[in-house]
Amino acid sequence: MRPFLLTVFAIFPLHADWIELFDGKSTNGWNPRAEVEQFEAINGELHLLSKTNVWVTSKIEMDDFEAELEVFLPKETGFNSGLAFRCSGAKGKPKGYQIEIDRKAPGGIYGIGLGGWLSKQKGILKEGKWNHFRVIAQGNRIETFVNGNPVADIREEKQLKGYFGIQHHGKGGVVKFRKIRARKLEPKTSTLEQPNILWIVAEDLSPALGCYGHPDARTPNLDAFAKESILFTHAFAAYPVCSPSRSCLITGMYPSTTGTGQMRSAFPLPQGVTGFPKYLREAGYHTTNNVKTDYNSADAERLTKTSWVESSSKAHWRTRKKGQPFFAIFNDMTTHQSRTMVWPYSVFIKEIQAELSPDEIHKPDKVRVPSYYPNTSLIRRELARFHDCVTVMDQNTGRILAELEKDGLTEDTIVFFYSDHGSGMPRHKRLLTDSGMRVPLMVRVPKKWQHLVPGSENRSSKNNKLVSFVDFAPTVLALCGIDAPAYMQGHNFLSQQNNREWIYGARDRVDEVFDCSRSVRNDRWLYIRNYHPFLGWNQPSVFSDLGEIRNEITNYSLNTRTRLSSEQTHYISPQRAPIEFYDCLADPENTRNLALEKLSPTQQVSLEKAQRALKRIRKKIRDVGCLPEGVMADLVEKNRESIADLARKGKLELDQVWNVADSVGGDSKSTLKFFGCNDPSINFWVINALKASSPNHKHKDDAFRYLGQTKSAEASIEAAAWLATESRYSKKAMKVLIDELENSSWPVALRACRAIELLGSQAKQAVPAMKKIYALNRHKKGDAALFLAFSSGAFLEKLNEKTEAWDFTPKR
Numbered sequence: 001m002r003p004f005l006l007t008v009f010a011i012f013p014l015h016a017d018w019i020e021l022f023d024g025k026s027t028n029g030w031n032p033r034a035e036v037e038q039f040e041a042i043n044g045e046l047h048l049l050s051k052t053n054v055w056v057t058s059k060i061e062m063d064d065f066e067a068e069l070e071v072f073l074p075k076e077t078g079f080n081s082g083l084a085f086r087c088s089g090a091k092g093k094p095k096g097y098q099i100e101i102d103r104k105a106p107g108g109i110y111g112i113g114l115g116g117w118l119s120k121q122k123g124i125l126k127e128g129k130w131n132h133f134r135v136i137a138q139g140n141r142i143e144t145f146v147n148g149n150p151v152a153d154i155r156e157e158k159q160l161k162g163y164f165g166i167q168h169h170g171k172g173g174v175v176k177f178r179k180i181r182a183r184k185l186e187p188k189t190s191t192l193e194q195p196n197i198l199w200i201v202a203e204d205l206s207p208a209l210g211c212y213g214h215p216d217a218r219t220p221n222l223d224a225f226a227k228e229s230i231l232f233t234h235a236f237a238a239y240p241v242c243s244p245s246r247s248c249l250i251t252g253m254y255p256s257t258t259g260t261g262q263m264r265s266a267f268p269l270p271q272g273v274t275g276f277p278k279y280l281r282e283a284g285y286h287t288t289n290n291v292k293t294d295y296n297s298a299d300a301e302r303l304t305k306t307s308w309v310e311s312s313s314k315a316h317w318r319t320r321k322k323g324q325p326f327f328a329i330f331n332d333m334t335t336h337q338s339r340t341m342v343w344p345y346s347v348f349i350k351e352i353q354a355e356l357s358p359d360e361i362h363k364p365d366k367v368r369v370p371s372y373y374p375n376t377s378l379i380r381r382e383l384a385r386f387h388d389c390v391t392v393m394d395q396n397t398g399r400i401l402a403e404l405e406k407d408g409l410t411e412d413t414i415v416f417f418y419s420d421h422g423s424g425m426p427r428h429k430r431l432l433t434d435s436g437m438r439v440p441l442m443v444r445v446p447k448k449w450q451h452l453v454p455g456s457e458n459r460s461s462k463n464n465k466l467v468s469f470v471d472f473a474p475t476v477l478a479l480c481g482i483d484a485p486a487y488m489q490g491h492n493f494l495s496q497q498n499n500r501e502w503i504y505g506a507r508d509r510v511d512e513v514f515d516c517s518r519s520v521r522n523d524r525w526l527y528i529r530n531y532h533p534f535l536g537w538n539q540p541s542v543f544s545d546l547g548e549i550r551n552e553i554t555n556y557s558l559n560t561r562t563r564l565s566s567e568q569t570h571y572i573s574p575q576r577a578p579i580e581f582y583d584c585l586a587d588p589e590n591t592r593n594l595a596l597e598k599l600s601p602t603q604q605v606s607l608e609k610a611q612r613a614l615k616r617i618r619k620k621i622r623d624v625g626c627l628p629e630g631v632m633a634d635l636v637e638k639n640r641e642s643i644a645d646l647a648r649k650g651k652l653e654l655d656q657v658w659n660v661a662d663s664v665g666g667d668s669k670s671t672l673k674f675f676g677c678n679d680p681s682i683n684f685w686v687i688n689a690l691k692a693s694s695p696n697h698k699h700k701d702d703a704f705r706y707l708g709q710t711k712s713a714e715a716s717i718e719a720a721a722w723l724a725t726e727s728r729y730s731k732k733a734m735k736v737l738i739d740e741l742e743n744s745s746w747p748v749a750l751r752a753c754r755a756i757e758l759l760g761s762q763a764k765q766a767v768p769a770m771k772k773i774y775a776l777n778r779h780k781k782g783d784a785a786l787f788l789a790f791s792s793g794a795f796l797e798k799l800n801e802k803t804e805a806w807d808f809t810p811k812r
């Protein structure tokens with residue numbers, strides 16, 4: 001446990017006295033359940049040897065307990081033993097759990113008659129020495145430790161009480177035990193006072209606040225809040241879009257690990273992963289969510305049900321029991337992209353701007369225009385609109401803080417304010433630049449709880465440490481005196497001991513728009529690796545394209561009488577550089593890609609360091625984003641396991657797939673040896689590497705021969721999209737794309753649909769098939785249908801076919 005928790009337990013005793021399960025002198029109290037070769041007490045040690053699998057059980061039963069023992073393992077290979085607990089059954093093999101004592105998975109947890117392996121995490125043994133094993137079981141949580149280091153941390157509730165036992169698997173020599181003891185645990189929440197936690201979450205908001213120095217901000221409530229808080233200057237989302245980032249916030253895991261990086265996907269989470277508020281509920285907290293979930297997983301319903309006492313538009317801390325601590329979230333949609341740019345301007349005036357007085361409304365001719373936008377009257381109007389939304393959000397935040405004050409809870413509550421990613425304006429949301437990833441983050445710690453956050457006594461302080469969304473869940477658990485489960489990938493960012501060198505960012509499919517990019521960011525440098533460089537950052541996107549500002553930017557770029565600046569070209573260009581590298585101190589808007597210039601020695605060293613960091617972190621977290629979405633879906637269905645569990649068990653060749661993906665935009669010759677292999681993911685990246693290489697008819701001929709290989713449908717689609725514009729390939733290429741529209745896997749069908757959409761008038765023969773897709777999906781419920789309708793409808797509209805207009809304005 002952490003030093004903080006040890007201090008708390010010293011003040012508030014939670015344990016009964018230790019009970020010696022082995023007296024050091026005899027085998028009294030222990031009963032072998034099969035014939036053994038040796039079972040005796042020798043010099044304070046309990047020696048056990050058997051030629052068959054045997055359990056030796058104790059009569060002592062416990063439910064919530066802490067147990068420990070020391071073990072000397074025999075040298076023989078194949079040896080296997082364990083400490084069993086919460087066991088039932090009067091003879092033979094018991095039913096219960098066991099901490100493994102062996103060399104394959106020391107510290108792992110096995111369910112005896114309860115499902116087999118529950119965790120194969122491995123501790124580190126000391127060969128030829130005594131090893132210390134420890135188990136803490138409290139409620140449905142089981143933690144194990146080997147030689148003082150945490151190993152497993154699971155939730156398991158099939159059997160919550162029972163006796164202890166030790167085992168010899170019938171292989172190997174004599175195993176020696178000593179100092180076997182246990183003690184009952186009382187509920188942690190019986191005497192431990194805990195803080196309330198309040199999260200106020202704005203949608204789609206970069207640090208466009210007065211307290212962050214933005215010149216157009218009118219945010220008096222948050223500016224005042226900042227004077228009482230720690231203001232973090234380098235906080236970053238996990239993804240530059242909402243649902244992947246929210247999957248990270250609720251689980252404490254990277255979406256790139258869990259397979260939740262594709263927007264509105266439905267892949268299962270890894271075994272044992274749950275929403276972190278569930279642990280707060282188990283510790284006695286009243287948990288409420290008002291109102292957004294959007295957890296981007298097949299387990300979303302389970303996460304919502306187990307995490308929240310209430311999740312609704314009426315959820316509030318006021319529904320808790322008297323004296324009960326709470327964790328409450330309030331999500332504010334006022335700054336969401338729909339309000340700031342997508343709704344018609346007249347609807348914005350009625351629904352948002354009407355909340356402001358004339359003096360609070362921003363004047364278009366006074367706002368600052370970023371260098372990457374054209375300076376037009378419409379763009380100025382839309383920027384003023386964005387800041388009006390921010391001001392209304394600030395007023396809403398003020399009301400929530402006033403309610404907290406009115407209820408007399410300000411001094412009892414630690415308050416977080418942050419947003420789910422960068423603003424929803426063009427060139428912000430969906431990009432891995434700071435405009436898409438950097439978020440405001442302030443944490444107010446009242447005096448009562450400042451001992452939990454060293455340094456928080458300095459109010460109105462700025463903190464420059466790097467903070468990632470993956471850190472939020474373990475931070476809240478730490479504040480509430482709860483150890484984070486081992487599967488979480490972040491740390492308590494409010495601890496002075498915890499600092500990270502890099503932020504890891506990612507972008508995958510968003511709605512109907514396919515992509516794959518990765519980034520790392522430290523306190524100065526931002527490195528972005530684009531794996532589809534032949535596609536620009538400003539790809540067509542139906543929802544975003546409903547905004548007038550997007551059309552203004554696009555039309556401005558198509559006007560031959562205007563000349564785009566280099567800053568504007570970065571966003572509007574139909575292609576991207578495979579590598580982007582920015583000095584965020586000298587270039588805070590990230591518009592000067594140093595990778596396209598001759599680098600100074602310092603820049604070169606920093607770029608290489610960032611490239612190594614990206615590969616290192618990518619490998620460590622087992623980033624599954626190199627797998628096309630259809631391949632991922634097929635693997636999950638066939639194996640009946642989450643994609644993250646398959647990666648953890650080494651069943652996926654992620655390193656090899658990423659190595660081939662890394663050739664995109666670089667040396668494609670090295671990828672040709674993989675051409676036509678049995679791995680559909682590798683084939684996918686081979687095609688993309690060839691597409692991103694210099695024009696080469698031989699490469700196109702190779703890709704043409706590859707078309708139609710059904711076992712690699714997504715690779716075939718990528719090849720067909722590339723070849724369809726050339727007459728000698730187009731007939732077969734278009735047939736592949738049209739055929740794949742009928743693919744039973746909707747991500748594969750969507751990829752084909754998107755390829756046809758981007759081909760536009762060059763794919764006229766696909767009109768009947770696209771009409772069919774559009775008719776089937778335009779009014780069908782579900783995200784898959786929506787995205788197929790988005791893409792097919794956009795294609796048909798380009799070709800002047802009849803479609804229905806999209807309307808996402810509020811219905812009153």
